Every structure is written in structure tokens, then in C-alpha cells.
Amino acid sequence: MYLDDSFRVKVGLAEMLKGSVIMDVTNAEQALIAEKAGAAAVMALERVPSDIRKEGGVARMAPIRKIREIMATVSIPVMAKARIGHFMEARILEALEVDYVDESEVLTPADEEHHIAKRDFKVPFVCGARNLGEALRRIAEGAAMIRTKGEAGSGNIVEAVRHIRTIVKEMKQLTVLGKEELVSESKKLQAPLELVQWVAANGKLPVPNFSAGGIATPADAALVMQLGAEAVFVGSGIFKSEDPEARARAIVKAATYYNDPVKLLEASEELGMAMPGLDVSKLQETELLQTRGW
């Protein structure tokens, strides 16, 4: 494991975000609403995923002026997205002193073969994953936090559920394998043996494991947390709903009381309509965001 002091500090901040909600925001006004509702961090981006999906075009790192405004407005950590493989966007975000960089499939990839070499950075990174192999490759590159990809901007939880179930199941399977089998498994997963051995011994990822992509209601947040996610990212789900403030508060409550149906009922009680959703099975392969990342 790469447990030098720098990596411990990166993972440390992810530890502090457990049991919480990280909300996508595009400006300072939204960031303030998120902070007041109890978000433990905000994610600055140019457009929320459902708009990126609708409008198309190239989705890039958010405008610096917007990120600065957000950083100046809230006291909670501010994350920002960089394109997959775009290490110069990441360097700029690091120079800006954002608290976390999300190397994200929601933006248009800059490199269709390579991800950012994240261990070279002082700023910590979060990356998306659909399965254990992808998660471990990202950790090997230096990611200090993993989130399931789900299908961003769909308002449909089905893909996030699939991804968290897949990762948890693949980790459980490793725990019963022998030494020789782990070597062959490492080859299948296309992940370093050292990390495969660590997961086999501990039954979990060596970094916090969060969930993202399609969370639109308190019940969605509670569901992925029941399945093993340690915190949730909510993108379009809040600011594309009828009632962003109430919904943000409700999802924060759900991330804490995911084990308590009575509290979840209270959280769900006063809400209006959630964001409109998409049937992921009807999307063309080329419309999927989750397939970005290698």
C-alpha cells in the first residue's frame, strides 16, 4: 500500500466526508444553498450532468472565476471536476487550491487511453468506477477516494446500484481465494497484485467508497448506503428538482439515518417532484457516460 504521509492526508479528508452528501453546484448561490442544507462538500462544475446530456458539446473543467466564487462563499471543502486524462486541468485546479479533484467521466475525456498519474499531485483525487478492477486501477494511479459511476444525469439509480453491488460482490469473492488464485485474479481484474491482496485480506477498498450517478431522492441515498456506499454524491438530483433546498436537506438526513425507516419517512414527507428521469436501458451506447474511463 502507498501509505506515505501524503496519501494518508488525502484519504483523511475522504474519511471526514463519510456519512455525508457531496452536492454538484454550478455557482456560488447554489453552493450556499448546499452548505446551508448540510452538504459536507460541494463539487464545482460547468453544467450539471443532465444539462451536459441535453446540450451536448464538449464538457470541460468549470470556469475558474466560478470556482473561486464558490471557494470564497462556503467554508466546507470544494471539489472540482477535471476531464479524464487532462492532467493540466488538474494542475490548474491544484494551483487554485481546490480541496479535491474529480477525474470525471461526466466531462468529455481528454485522453482515451490514459488516466491522470495522480500520485504526483499534492491535491487528492476521486475517480469513478463500475467494478473492482476499475476501482483498483484508479487507486494504483493515486485516487484517494472511489465513487461508483452510476449513470450521471439520468435520475435513475439502477446503474449506481449495479456498480456498488458489483464492487462489493467482487471484494467478497476475493476474501475466500487462496494466494495462487489471487495472482490469477489480479490478472483478470487488470489491477496490481498488492492491491488485490489488500482487498482480499480486508474485504474492503483501501480508500473510502462512495456512490454517485442517478441519486435523486432520500430513498435512493439510503439504498446505496445500505448496499455499502459510505457517502453519496448528488449531481442533477438536487438543482434539477422542484424543491432544491428541501431536497438537499432531506438527502443529508437520509445519508445519516439510512438505517432508520422512520427518519427516512420524515425526510421524504414534504418533498415535491424529483428530477425527471431517463430509462437507461433506452439510451444508446454512445450516450452513456459510465463507459468513459479505461
Add this chain to the structure above:
Amino acid sequence: MRRVGVLALQGDFEAHQKALQQAGAEAIPVRTSEQLEQVEGLIIPGGESTTMLKLLRVENLLEPLKRFAEVKPVFGTCAGAILLASKVTNPVQESLNVVDIDVERNAYGRQLDSRVARIDAAPGFVRSGGASEDFEAVFIRAPVIRRVGEGVKVLARFQGDPVLVEQGRHLVATFHPELTADRSLHKLFLRKLGPETHDSPKSEQHR
């Protein structure tokens, strides 16, 4: 076995639960006032103090927590230190006023200024099992204690600022003892629980 609660609204409460178990106590996650009544002491973990404060208000836990701290020991780390302080700045926010300290949030800067550092034990502060005068501490977007009241004893400093203080039965750290392997500070907190009594709270009732 001593039953110690960890406020589990948000943050690294699981790391504290594990640390308490390693220090020889039973760790109970606390999310309601009923659960609070079942424990002999409470740890408020690291996390985001604004988020915890929000949930404490909405769930009507502020008053029960203050009453708890009047009779039982509380250990606050990082966000927990902010919540226990008498005054909070950067920005100004509500706190429980349990320990007579003023705290400035994010006083070292942003995440890039987070670090693992050696901190200096104050003269006379001897940790169990630790003979060395400085020890390792993990600071994550940490606050700084800007003022300590008369009844507050400084146990360790970093760059001259107090980072570990006690006031009677309460303990406050601006760093994360739950993220290092040394369990001496959790053991120190367990000694603050006082002698075990026979009428100590019973096991949690089935819901």
C-alpha cells in the same frame, strides 16, 4: 466494559469506534438522544462541523448534548473541537460552549495545507506507553485554538498553538488521534470516565 458513544451523524465516526475498541471499550454509534442516554462518555469525531451542527439542530440534539456534557466526559476531535468550543470564527457559527476555548476554523488553510506532523507534549504530560516528548498527529483542514480559558490545561502544542487541551473531564484535539496507530489519547479519555459503577447504563434495548 465501558460503553462510550461516538456521535455518528457524519464524519470519521467508524475510525473512532475502532480506536475505542482497541483501547478496550465498547463503542456505540449515537444518532439519537435515546442512544445518548445509554453511554458513559461521548466522542464527537472529525467531519464537517457545519453539517453536524445542522443535523444536531434539526434532530433536536443540541440541548441533550449540552446536558450530557454537564455530567459526563466528552472528547472532541477536529470538527468535534469546533462544536465544543465557547466561540467559533471563520466564519462565526454556533457551538455547544462546553470547553472554554476560542477556535478558528480552517486556520491553516485548505486541504493542500493538511499534513502529518510531530507535535510537542507539554511538560508533565505523559501519555500511556509513550515516552517520547513529541508524537505524530494528522491535521485535516484543521482549526486552531486561539484562546484557552483559565480552567483549560494545554497538553500539547504544534508551532506554539495548543492542539490538545483538557478542561476537567473534557478533552479536545484539533488533530485526529483516531487516524494514527497510537491509542494513548483514547485511553486517557477512558480514564476520565471515572470508576465503573454497578448502575452504569444497561445494554441498548431492542428497538
